[in-house]
Amino acid sequence: MDKKLLDILACPLCKSALIYKQKEQELICKVDRLAFPIRDEIPVMLEDEARELSVDEVDALA
Numbered sequence: 001m002d003k004k005l006l007d008i009l010a011c012p013l014c015k016s017a018l019i020y021k022q023k024e025q026e027l028i029c030k031v032d033r034l035a036f037p038i039r040d041e042i043p044v045m046l047e048d049e050a051r052e053l054s055v056d057e058v059d060a061l062a
Contacts, residue, residue, distance in 0.1 A: 001038065012045045019061060026051070030058050 006020055011029035018027040018036070026035040027043055034050040036043055 001041065001043075005043075009043060009045070013047060028053070028061060030061060033058050 001020055001022070006018075009018055009027065010016060011018060011032060011034070013034070014029065014031045016029060016031045018029055020027055021035075024035070025038040027038065027045075028035050033053040033055075034047070035053055036045055036050045038044070
């Protein structure tokens, strides 16, 4: 992922900052507990495509 792109991307729902998980190829929103996939180096910022995170997964990000 391009660092400049990561700096400007925000959660499409709450507009909070996202956490980039390189290994999982996901952008994480801790506030909404969603993981947005990255496919072919393109973030898919659609709520319908996001994976819901468990409380434990969010707590592990801290």
